[in-house]
Amino acid sequence: MSSRLPLAGVLRLGRPSDIWFKPALSAVAAVAPPNLALLALGRLDLAMYTMAGSLCALYAHNRPYAARARALAWVILGMLGGLATALLAASLTRSAVVLVAVGAALAAVQKVLCDATRIGPPGNVVLTFISSAALFVPQSPDRIPGHLGLAAAAGALAWLVGMAPGLLRPHGPERRATAAALNAVAAHAEAHVSGEDTAGTHGTAVIAVRAARQAVSSTTGTPLTVTHRALERLIVRSEVALAAPSDADPAPLRDWARQVRGNRPVPEVPHLTGVHSELAPNSGPLWHRLRPLAPLALRTALGCALAGYASLALGIGRPYWALVTAASLYQADLALTWRRGVQRVVGNLLGVLFFAALVPLAHTGEVALVLCCLALNFGAEALIGRNYWLGSVCVTPMALLITEFVGFQQPGPLITERIVDTLVGALVGLAAAAVVVVPHRKRVVRAERAGPRTLAATGSSRGRHPDQRTGNTTEGVRP
Numbered sequence: 001m002s003s004r005l006p007l008a009g010v011l012r013l014g015r016p017s018d019i020w021f022k023p024a025l026s027a028v029a030a031v032a033p034p035n036l037a038l039l040a041l042g043r044l045d046l047a048m049y050t051m052a053g054s055l056c057a058l059y060a061h062n063r064p065y066a067a068r069a070r071a072l073a074w075v076i077l078g079m080l081g082g083l084a085t086a087l088l089a090a091s092l093t094r095s096a097v098v099l100v101a102v103g104a105a106l107a108a109v110q111k112v113l114c115d116a117t118r119i120g121p122p123g124n125v126v127l128t129f130i131s132s133a134a135l136f137v138p139q140s141p142d143r144i145p146g147h148l149g150l151a152a153a154a155g156a157l158a159w160l161v162g163m164a165p166g167l168l169r170p171h172g173p174e175r176r177a178t179a180a181a182l183n184a185v186a187a188h189a190e191a192h193v194s195g196e197d198t199a200g201t202h203g204t205a206v207i208a209v210r211a212a213r214q215a216v217s218s219t220t221g222t223p224l225t226v227t228h229r230a231l232e233r234l235i236v237r238s239e240v241a242l243a244a245p246s247d248a249d250p251a252p253l254r255d256w257a258r259q260v261r262g263n264r265p266v267p268e269v270p271h272l273t274g275v276h277s278e279l280a281p282n283s284g285p286l287w288h289r290l291r292p293l294a295p296l297a298l299r300t301a302l303g304c305a306l307a308g309y310a311s312l313a314l315g316i317g318r319p320y321w322a323l324v325t326a327a328s329l330y331q332a333d334l335a336l337t338w339r340r341g342v343q344r345v346v347g348n349l350l351g352v353l354f355f356a357a358l359v360p361l362a363h364t365g366e367v368a369l370v371l372c373c374l375a376l377n378f379g380a381e382a383l384i385g386r387n388y389w390l391g392s393v394c395v396t397p398m399a400l401l402i403t404e405f406v407g408f409q410q411p412g413p414l415i416t417e418r419i420v421d422t423l424v425g426a427l428v429g430l431a432a433a434a435v436v437v438v439p440h441r442k443r444v445v446r447a448e449r450a451g452p453r454t455l456a457a458t459g460s461s462r463g464r465h466p467d468q469r470t471g472n473t474t475e476g477v478r479p
Contacts, residue, residue: 010342017385018176022165023061024381028374030057030158034150035370044366044405048137049147051402052083052130053154057161058122058381062211064173065166067218071119072162075127076155078113082106082131083151090139100308100319103132107327108301115296116289122384128327129399132320168263171227175260177208177215178231181238182257184208186250189241198245209238230266237269295436300330303432307425314424316417318403325425330433337433340388341426347392348422352415355397359411362401373401 034050056079060071089102110124110131139147165172185208188201212235216228234256241248259267307326311319328344331337362372376398384391400414 007342010339011346011387011389013386013390015386016382018180019061020382020385023058024378026057026061026158026161027055027377027381030054030154030161031377032374033157034154035373039366039370044370045407046147046150047405048133048402049083049150050154052079052134053151053156054158055079055126055130056155057158058126059119060162062120062173062177062215064215064218065163065170068166068173069159069163072159074117075119076152076159078110079127079130079155080148080151082110082127083134084144084148086131086134087139087144087147088141090135090137091141091144094138096136096312096319097309099135100312100323101305103128103135103308103320103323104301104305106131107304107323108297111300111327111330112290112293112297115293116286125324125328129324132323132327136318136320171225171231174212174215174228174231175262175266177212178234178238179257179260181205181208181212181235182253182260185238185241185245185248186253186257189245189248189250189253192245202242205238205242209235209242212238227266230268231260233269233271234260234266236271296330299432299436300327302436303327303330303429306432307428310424310428311421314420316421316424318417318421321399321418321421322425322428325422326429326432329426329429334433338430341430343387343389344392345422345426347389348396349419350389351393351396352400352418354393355400355418356411356415358397358401362404363408369401369404373398376401 031051031054034054035044035047038044038047038050053076056072056075059075060068063071085106086102089099093099107124107128110127114124114127169175184201184205188198188205191198191201212231216231216235237256238253241253256267256269303326304323307322308319311322316322325344325348329337329341331340358372362369376394380391380394380398383394396418400418403409403414
């Protein structure tokens with residue numbers, strides 16, 4: 001059991017992303033204006049609805065801007081759909097048993113849609129948090145349009161915040177992805193030449209090349225610019241080098257990567273005759289991607305419902321915390337789910353201690369409360385890329401402080417309920433993951449496919465292609 005569900009390395013910190021500050025700043029830029037406006041109007045009790053739209057700014061930061069515009073629009077629509085369903089249910093019944101069932105069903109739908117569309121971090125967790133929290137706020141049908149309007153307005157601001165960097169660097173995501181691919185392949189070639197173990201560098205390089213290929217191919221449907229065509233040729237060079245690392249020269253690859261970043265002209269490299277580069281495989285209609293996820297939907301619905309009901313049985317007033325905890329656990333397999341469970345529990349428990357330390361400051365006034373939430377929002381997005389538990393240390397106190405927008409509360413009961421709900425949600429969620437088996441879905445990485453065909457067509461070697469200096473950094477891992 002210990003070998004299948006290990007603890008070693010679960011809490012180890014990774015390197016921060018090159019753009020760790022972008023989601024963090026975007027979150028603050030999207031959350032601050034609505035919250036400060038509500039603060040000035042004396043209506044912080046409405047902040048939950050504006051937060052629903054503002055948090056959409058967390059998505060799609062690795063996507064090219066044309067693809068990002070579509071992805072953010074769908075996220076906002078999905079958020080509004082989940083929120084509308086939750087508000088309608090809350091206006092029709094106050095039965096906690098029914099509301100937990102609705103929350104579990106919404107969590108299952110949000111999980112499979114996020115997985116099927118590969119929207120990427122933060123995935124379904126934010127959407128589930130929004131809809132689940134809304135279920136347990138007293139509601140009436142006449143107030144629903146106004147609350148949805150606030151969420152939609154904040155969502156529109158989040159869309160603008162997400163798209164704004166494109167005004168300065170219109171090809172930034174594609175450039176970063178290409179540069180990351182070139183650097184990763186260069187590192188793999190260096191490890192291969194030095195005789196080091198290349199298993200890790202090979203996997204990293206395959207993922208980076210794949211991400212670069214997807215970043216450029218996601219511009220399909222829009223006219224290809226000179227920049228895109230130049231990036232395409234650099235990605236081909238990285239694929240060639242990945243296929244034959246012993247023949248690759250890392251120096252030009254790294255040099256190209258440096259030149260690709262920023263707004264300088266993308267280095268032009270000759271097209272390799274006979275090379276047939278693959279676009280990212282077509283993922284097919286959404287319905288075809290949803291069908292294999294039915295067991296995952298069942299696992300999510302069952303785990304969230306049982307976690308919510310267990311919380312109710314213990315007399316907790318906010319069962320949605322247990323429900324969201326269960327929804328946040330489910331990954332591709334049981335081992336990854338276990339890792340996420342450990343990270344969630346550790347991060348939440350430390351976050352509760354952080355909340356206890358922050359309460360005296362936050363309770364000095366509403367301005368302090370809002371500023372604390374903004375700082376925690378930034379910290380959560382800045383740290384969560386290093387390890388999920390580290391980001392949770394900021395997410396947990398932020399979620400607790402948001403509950404105080406309607407009025408300051410005694411910290412003791414809040415802390416107790418959060419700890420109990422975290423433990424209940426994690427234990428019940430893991431039990432559901434063990435009971436409902438999700439068939440393993442094989443993922444075939446095709447990023448290397450162009451390599452063998454390239455070698456066959458060109459007989460690539462360092463001598464025959466002296467100009468091989470691919471240098472592209474891709475920043476996005478496949479969502």
